[in-house]
Amino acid sequence: MLGRTANGLYWMYRYLERAENISRLIETGQRIALTRLQASDGEWTPMLQTAGSYAGYCAHHDSVTRTEAIDWLLRSADNPSSVLSSIAAARQNARMVRTALTHEVWEAVNSAYLTAKEMLARRPAERDLPGVMNEIRRRAALVRGTTDGTLLRNEIYDFARIGTFLERADNTARILDVKYYVLLPSVRSVGSSIDNVQWETILRSVSARGGFRMEYGNQYDPRDIAHFLILDKRMPRSLAFCLAKIRTNLGYLSSTHGARSESWHLADATDRRFMTHDIDAIFDFGLHEFVEEVIGQIAGLGRQIEIDYRFYE
């Protein structure tokens, strides 16, 4: 496979994952905003931070408001990570690697783009927003479904998976990076409603409320939440889960190429060093420091993959 094709597949799936993650953030933010007793726009700053586009937002706006934040995250062309920009970038990459995709996958991503472009040509009315978000999620699911059902299990699939899980790990780590303080014991006042809202925000933004309840019951405990998001290998958006998948797919690539790559060793080392502790050890080390280090590791892993598989000249 061409190095450029690997690059295109990796980014196509990173951007698709990103589009989904940002949609989830918007839905979470909207949900929290609408169910609070007094309206407040304070929740949107951390949302923008989590999306990695707070600085970009501030460069274009004077203050953070709900409607502007939603528009920025959802459809702004000035925001390269907005849902619409991400879907457009995924589709652009898909065009570039068209020959590596099946007809079904291409059609799914192309129609996701055409639909999103049409729906987001103007700001959706407040009452249309849930429908729009719903449609975007369905379109993304269609791409994922056709990918699972039709894509060849060779290098093509490996790069698709690596892109997906690297982006997902990065997203989960960012959520923890921005919200770590609400999980710290010092802030923990027993079961206050503020805390409950904050904890719920975290779980919602990784679509994990149901999963969490199933595993831990309906009593929120910050330590359980941290464990669930970082170490629980059954949770498909946890850091441990994503890193394990990346390591596995890098392993497949290594056997295709006949030798273990630098990036495999790096993924393996990251997995061993960060994902084999228990949650108490992580809190002792410092939750924030831990998350920051993991974010650095993920970025380094991305760079090493680019080099190992000749993404660029």
Place this chain on the structure above:
Amino acid sequence: MEKDTTFDEMWGRDGTLRPPYQDFKTWFDGESPAQLRAKQREAEELFRLTGITFNVYGREAAEERLIPFDIVPRIIAGREWQRLTRGIEQRIRAINAFLHDIYHRQEILKAGRIPAEMIARNEAFLPHMIGVTPPGGIYTHIVGVDLVRTGDDEFFVLEDNARTPSGVSYMLENRETMLQMFPELFVQNRVQRVESYPTDLRRSLAACAPDCAGDKPTVAVLTPGIFNSAYYEHAFLADQMGVELVEGSDLRVVDGRVAMRTTGGYEPIDVLYRRVDDDFLDPLNFNPESRLGVAGIMDVYRAGGITIANAPGTGIADDKAIYSYMPEIVEFYTGERPLLQNVPTWRCSEPDSLAYVLDNLEDLVVKEVHGSGGYGMLIGPTASKKELALFRSKLKARPGNYIAQPTLALSTVPTFTRAGLAPRHVDLRPYVLVAPDGIRIPPGGLTRVALKKGSLVVNSSQGGGTKDTWVLED
């Protein structure tokens, strides 16, 4: 153009239903216009989803547009097609012989059949190719021959596209769309298959691999990239052939071979189907600004390390000034009379011709010698006084830059409009594959249709559409 002199492929000249359209007519009469309109929209949706688009130059960046598709097929009888292909084969054989001659001994110039300055002073003549014989001796692996029809068995060649002819993906996708939308039509009519084109293309390309290639030559398609107007087609062909779609940035010369950067390192390419113009192919040998090509590929090519399809320098054969000599070229190399007619052409570089052209401008079509895509041409009968005056001064300023031809009474084919079937002018571009073991022409080709009533311009860049082209089994 006089209406009554126009040949309609369904109704002939006198309004009698022609045989190839009989079954179609019966079917069409039983369909409701409303349903057909729905089908027309369905077809457009299919094209949009598949992403069969082209980028329009000079417009907003990355704007992708659909070429309008007309659901009424153009139908050609088997025997008509057979006669036509004999003429095409003869012409393509002559073109390859001409190219070999012109880059070697130049016998045709010595024999005085073409003036030497037509070659020497022609920008399309590539000195780098002098003395080079491509692997398999083939220069034009893929040719698109633009034909127009004026009567039952009257076809004229409008131009030969011997560089990088495009549009074959439309031939295939149009058929695919028709099969999906009107399966019953294919049960009633026995339509010859065009679907094997990608397989044939790959086989033809592989058959021309250089000696250094192994048993299974590595073929790749070279594209300028996703912003090129024909990118969809490049990806489509690579996908259908099961080969890599590469860009200049993927390639470099490694150990005397052109190699592509894969995830496992550089791998040599044996045959490169390039959709990049000569000038951009090699920044070392041609345009140094080009970022679309491969530095040094011409040197590898001349050393026999890669096959480039089509060969560099084939433009000399489809140059519009050379076109006018095509009857001589066919006779010179095949020893036969040309089976396919050329449109009579006045070379404005010749004073007598120029005088004639200036006197009869309102009856003629004037084209730029190196132009394409329907740009920079004048259609006398429909031109305004202002346009005529403009072209008069252009012709006087640079006569050598133009040729002129009579306006042909292009045939019409029924096309689906709001008011039902209506005649619209068409042309036809069959695609010709040339391999050492012979010439293959998939039965059909691309029919381009001028959707505007009375218009003669079929180019997609100027409001033309396409149709599925059927060649029936006899």
